[in-house]
Amino acid sequence: MIYPTARAVYLIAAAAPVALLIGVLLPGGWVIALAWVAVVLVLIIADALLTPPLRRGEFVVAAEGAVDVGDMVDLSPAYERSGQRIAAEFAADVSAPLEPAEPSGVGLRYVAVRRGRAVIRRLWARRRGPLGFAWRQVSREADLPIVVTPDLRPVREQGMRQYLRSNQQGLRMRLDSGDGSEFQALTDFQPGMERRSIDWKASARHFALLAREYRTERDNAIVFAVDSGRAMCDPVGGVPRVDRAVSAALLAAFVALKSGDRVRLYSFAARPQVDSGTQAGTRSFAELHRSAAEIDYLAEESNYTLSLVTLDRKLERRSLIVLFTEFTDPTSAELMMTAAARLLKRHRVLFVLFEDVELEAIRTARPEHGDDVVRANVAHTLLRERRIVIERLKRLGIDVIEARPDDLPLALVERYVGMKERA
Structure with a gap:
């Protein structure tokens, strides 16, 4: 598709006040403005013809398929044809939960603001003609999902600090043996064990104080x-x-x-x-x-x-x-x-x-x-x-x-x- 640039639009829009001024000062001279518009249109068409078309190419997106909440997503799209990248400017239609980040001048940057599934619905690529009057543009349906997963880093760090603290205090977050409900073995009763763990019948048979040991x-x-x-x-x-x-x-x-x-x-x-x-x-x-x-x-x-x-x-x-x-x-x-x-x-x-x-x-x-x-x-x-x-x-x-x-x-x-x- 061919679109005029902002320069071409401004030049065409400028023809209206110029035509009004000429019509006031020189009745019948407003036709000059029409000639001005015609010249700009010719330049737009000529610039479009001088620009290589963006056809028979493919979009390539470098974004990851899954990111955490709060991460920056840089799509960094490219347009390739026959294995060669074509210089162009890009735009994208991206659904929530991705929101545009501050412009950086490189790629397309978005911020994952919450959990969910974002979809890159459509991509655009365009290049300007050498005269600066026309754009050559192409768009494709993308339908590329990006899953925004919960950010576990704060909770993981907090859990690691708690785990290290429990080790320093001689505690364990989980006991494989000594607690639980599944019987494991009989062991000699040691100071500090709970009295309810004593197996009195086994102790009477062995003439020693034995305790039941369980495992989780x-x-x-x-x-x-x-x-x-x-x-x-x-x-x-x-x-x-x-x-x-x-x-x-x-x-x-x-x-x-x-x-x-x-x-x-x-x-x-x-x-x-x-x-x-x-x-x-x-x-x-x-x-x-x-x-x-x-x-x-x-x-x-x-x-x-x-x-x-x-x-x-x-x-x-x-x-x-x-x-x-x-x-x-x-x-x-x-x-x-x-x-x-x-x-x-x-x-x-x-x-x-x-x-x-x-x-x-x-x-x-x-x-x-x-x-x-x-x-x-x-x-x-x-x-x-x-x-x-x-x-x-x-x-x-x-x-x-x-x-x-x-x-x-x-x-x-x-x-x-x-x-x-x-x-």
Whole structure:
């Protein structure tokens, strides 16, 4: 395709005021402006003919297929024909979650602002003619996906610091032997062991104090179910709850895979959304990471009944279901508890909730005006209703974790390790 450059457009546009001025000073002389336009049109056509056409070529994009949130994506497109690159200027139509970065003069740079799947829908290449009056342009449908995955670097660094700290204190994040529920062997009772581990019958037979030693069970089934509905899309600490939930779930999933357990990532809102299937072994963590990028932000109410019943039907064995969710009123919490109670018939359920730091700040802030007192009372009422729901969940036999947003990933890992050892 042939398009005029900005220079040609300005020259044609300049013909209108010139024609008006000539028409005022010299009636009948406005025809000169028409001749001016004709000359510019001829120059455009001549410049287009002097420019080699951009046909029978292919676009080449150097962007990676998967990036982390916050990373810079440089498409660096090129146009090649017969193995040779043709100098040209480029443009691209890229969908969210990629947004244009500051212009750098090299390539096409975008920033991954959130998780999701971006698509490079179309690419354009153009080159200017030697006279500067015309562009030769070509475009192609690209349909190239770029998966934006959660950024685990902050959580991974925090987890490594915690692991090193536990080693310095003589602690272990996971005990392969000495705890758990699977009997391993009898050993001599040592100071510091729990008295309940003593096997009195064996001790009587051997005339020595013996204790039972257990080992942590492996090959357990863990399901990380992430609610991606309207309530989970609200930010807490400046980051959407669903993003924090995904990061915490992936960190716990990696620990579970390293421990020999089977892991499944599942998300839902008004209906089931993403299901990674059961994964085993640390090599399958990449599949969980890619599945996490598909968890979308949905402005719709979560249907716990449909989503959790669907999950229950997919599970063939008893599992630990770790449910990341949020509730805003007692009515939605009632539906949530009813659906969770059904899961307790076959599975063990762990609810993961973020502390509402904003409501806590409003409740504890020193009031300056009368409106501050009203807001503090409303925040206190909402927090009280929240505590009531949490206590009801615990009475149903559901484990609950409620932690500050930045502390939740490690709190979840520690709770999982504790539940695994005391299974």
